[in-house]
Amino acid sequence: MWTPLPPLLLLLAAAAAAIPTALAAPNCPPQGAVFEKPRNFKTSAAIRDAIANLTASFTARDSDNSAAVLASNVSYSVEIFSTAADAPSVFSWHHTAPTLNATVGVKKADGDAVYRLGSLTKIFTVYTWLAQDGDSKWSDPITKYVPELAAAADKAASDPLSNVAWGDVTIGALTSQLSGAVRDYGLMGEITQEYDQNTAVAVGFPPLSSSDPTFPKCGAYPLCNRTAFFAGLLQTHPSYAPFVTPAYTNTGFQILAYALESIKGKPFKTLLQESVLTPLKLQHTYYNNAPARAGLIPGGSTTAAEWDYQLGDESPAGNMYSSASDISALGRSILSSSLLSPTLTNRWLKPAALTSETVAGVGYPWGIRRIPRPLSNGKRTVDAYVKAGRIGYYSSLLSLLPDYGVGITIVMAGSALPGNSNFNIADAVGEILLPALEAAAREQADAIYAGTYVDKAHNSSLKITTQTDRPGLGIENWVSNGTDMQGWSVVLQSGYAPVQPSIRLYPTGLETNGGKRKGYKAVFEDLSLPSRAGSMFSTDCGSWVSFTAVMYGGQALDQFVFVLDGSGKVVGLENAALRSVLTRV
Secondary structure, three states: OOOOOOOHHHHHHHHHHOOOOOOOOOEOOOOOOOOOOOOOOOOOHHHHHHHHHHHHHHHHHHOOOOOOOOOOOOEEEEEEEEOOOOOOEEEEEEEOOOOOOOOOOOOOOOOOOEEEOHHHHHHHHHHHHHHHHOOOOOOOEHHHOOHHHHHHOOHHHHOOOOOOOHHHOEHHHHHOOOOOOOOOOOOOOOHHHHOOHHHHHHOOOOOOOOOOOOOOOOOOOOOOOHHHHHHHHOOOOOOOOOOOOOOOOOHHHHHHHHHHHHHHOOOHHHHHHHHHHOOOOOOOOEOOOOOHHHEOOHHHOOOOOOOOOOOHHHHHHHOOEEEHHHHHHHHHHHHHOOOOOHHHHHHHOOOOEEOOOOOEEEOOOOEEEEEEOOEOOEOOEEEEEEEEEEEOOEEEEEEEEOOOOEEEEEEEEOOOOOOOHHHHHHHHHHHHHHHHHHHHHHHHHHHHHOEEEEEHHHOEEEEEEOOOOOOOEEEEEEEEOOEEHHHHHHHHHHOOOOOOEEEEEEEEEEEEHHHOEEEEEEEEEEOOOOOOOOOOOOOOOOHHHHOOOOEEOOEEOOEEEEEEOOOOOEEEEEEOOOOEEEEEO
């Protein structure tokens, strides 16, 4: 129970007396990285062991011809990439199916072999929008840029069950699958386009007349032009009201492309080329009609593999072709903010909505996985931003791990490609990779920051450590002006005593002087509090509420700055509120 602060000296005495000799309760870091992104890929023992384990795992996979793997039938490429300048490629693996008929297309899988992407195309589409126009218009209604929807916007007022409320659908809603519109019109999933009437009736559907106003006049055969698309789309009913829940829609990305064309006055294909493909030098990426000679085409037939199948105006939702190396370059560009500002990238890599699964969310248009990482004395969750796709004989996946500046690329092709095969490989990679990345980041942090920091003139000092069972950097034995700040800082923030104090430091992403001054945020925690695990509304992880809660002279006690010299070596540590400069010894 919270009690008012006792007099200053009594509180200080209680804080000092309560400092324990050992900490046993869990720490709660803020969302995001708990260490700086690893750059030690060439020297980390954890990374070296992970690469050896991955090599052994894929060697075994490629010799397994069971129904679940079908290595004899499926060709694939896997790449792990990073934003580290000296290790852009961390691991790569390419497998060519023994049954690959190379009479058409390339003869083997490698980083440059071209695959179809399916819905991974959507990342190119949103990246194009952001590179061209940013996200300042994402709260604008789509009716502002697409006149066909503006003309139909009022219908939802009188009949919301039969008409999408297009006036309430924003550009951001379309990028994040929150528009409530139907998944597809005519092109995919439409039984009257995919099967003949007799087949449909045989499985329980009623006969339809082509004169029925909702009978698709276009789709797969023939493709819809813009006029026919909107004429049909506006006859379909909404799935949900806007912003109620994520509901996957390909039509939204076709509409996004129309809107960007209206804003920029150029064809979407041109915008994609000039804002993404050309700047990133993606020589093995195609918006449509990729040459067969560049492709990995299973079955020896471009028709059977659906290599030639085009989506027309719905191409921004799933038509593109690319290679493993180009997709990795795309992911590396996103993580390093090479085309966007870091702030815009940070906004892009954030959730737009939750799903019914507690560890999953939806982004723009990412699928977000919240991956718990076990710590015996701390909580740690890694967020992965994932987009997968499937079309014909092909599947793909791109996963970004912003906490580490690392991503995973997977492209696959096979005439008997198992369902979810791209995710199965991602799961296998992640089980080996994520523990190694966390260990490498900790190794790096320990080498750079651990040690004792002293200001003898003011009788001030502290020790920086890392522990394998806790997140972030630890502050121990913190003394300021001869006072035990270890317990005092936690008491000031919590407003009560006694406490079992713990202080952990986490990177803020704030740097100056070319990285020679790096900001870190301290989390002051009382580890004597009972666990709230399993509670309905209480939480063990409310540390985000307490940042800068203790101020002195307008400066925050939890704000620390590491000082580096010209060689990149840490030489000092500053605390804003204490106006102290401690030298690393």
